[in-house]
Amino acid sequence: MANEAEFNYLNSQQAPHCSVCSLFRSSFSQQQQRHQEQQPTSSAVLIPDQLFGSNNKSNTSILLRCSSCRVCVHAKCYGVAETTPAMSWLCRRCDRNLDTAKCCLCLQKGGALKPTSDTRWAHIVCALSLPGIFFDQPAIREPIVVNRMVREKVVFVNCVFCAGRSDCSSVFYRGVCLPCAGSSAGKRCGRAFHPTCGLVNGVRFTVGLDGLFSGCCCSVSSRPAAKKKVPQHVNVGQQVFAKHPDGRYAAVSDDCH
Numbered sequence: 001m002a003n004e005a006e007f008n009y010l011n012s013q014q015a016p017h018c019s020v021c022s023l024f025r026s027s028f029s030q031q032q033q034r035h036q037e038q039q040p041t042s043s044a045v046l047i048p049d050q051l052f053g054s055n056n057k058s059n060t061s062i063l064l065r066c067s068s069c070r071v072c073v074h075a076k077c078y079g080v081a082e083t084t085p086a087m088s089w090l091c092r093r094c095d096r097n098l099d100t101a102k103c104c105l106c107l108q109k110g111g112a113l114k115p116t117s118d119t120r121w122a123h124i125v126c127a128l129s130l131p132g133i134f135f136d137q138p139a140i141r142e143p144i145v146v147n148r149m150v151r152e153k154v155v156f157v158n159c160v161f162c163a164g165r166s167d168c169s170s171v172f173y174r175g176v177c178l179p180c181a182g183s184s185a186g187k188r189c190g191r192a193f194h195p196t197c198g199l200v201n202g203v204r205f206t207v208g209l210d211g212l213f214s215g216c217c218c219s220v221s222s223r224p225a226a227k228k229k230v231p232q233h234v235n236v237g238q239q240v241f242a243k244h245p246d247g248r249y250a251a252v253s254d255d256c257h
């Protein structure tokens with residue numbers, strides 16, 4: 001929990017501060033990020049509302065920080081009212097006192113979690129970026145419906161960023177990965193990554209006309225980053241993670257027991 005809270009805190013120190021909007025972090029300039037010393041009480045929302053399946057026009061929102069896990073989100077991105085008191089706010093998971101809950105898609109803790117329709121938990125960013133996952137009630141961003149995932153468009157292979165970083169070689173199920181959109185010499189990269197691992201490793205996410213997310217692992221690592229504590233190809237918006245003791249979302253190793 002301590003690791004996770006530190007991760008959440010560091011993550012929120014840079015624009016756009018919101019854990020959900022961090023999907024589009026790379027569209028912010030380095031300049032802007034350097035000068036964000038104090039966290040504002042509200043900021044621009046980077047995720048278009050249509051991606052949630054809702055249609056709210058306003059594009060700024062207050063920032064809320066969970067007083068337990070310290071995750072920081074826009075009220076809008078998390079699907080709570082703009083009038084929510086920022087003092088002593090708890091995210092859904094901490095409100096239910098479920099410190100051990102993790103995302104059923106990427107198997108990681110930390111970040112902004114929401115209940116799923118099958119009584120598990122998932123990251124809002126994983127729900128947004130993996131095809132076929134949607135929010136049953138878009139306005140409140142939950143529950144996340146995970147059982148209609150478009151299986152042809154996701155892969156269940158080792159994540160290029162976190163494979164080998166834990167002792168979980170015996171664990172068969174490794175979560176859901178997004179295939180890398182990169183290719184060289186006409187050959188597809190063939191690797192894949194958890195959305196959250198892509199995020200903390202500086203993958204730039206883009207949304208196609210079909211509304212589907214893609215990202216390219218090749219742009220941040222030319223070889224599997226398994227043993228690197230800190231990626232060498234640090235990207236805009238990534239510096240803060242390098243300061244974190246293990247540089248990524250915590251606790252894949254929980255699966256080993």
Ligand SMILES: [Zn+2]
Nearest residue numbers: 018021074077
């Ligand atoms: Zn946001």
Ligand SMILES: [Zn+2]
Nearest residue numbers: 066069091094
């Ligand atoms: Zn929390």
Ligand SMILES: [Zn+2]
Nearest residue numbers: 103106123126
């Ligand atoms: Zn996740």
Ligand SMILES: [Zn+2]
Nearest residue numbers: 159162194197
């Ligand atoms: Zn991963």
Ligand SMILES: [Zn+2]
Nearest residue numbers: 180189217218
């Ligand atoms: Zn790749």
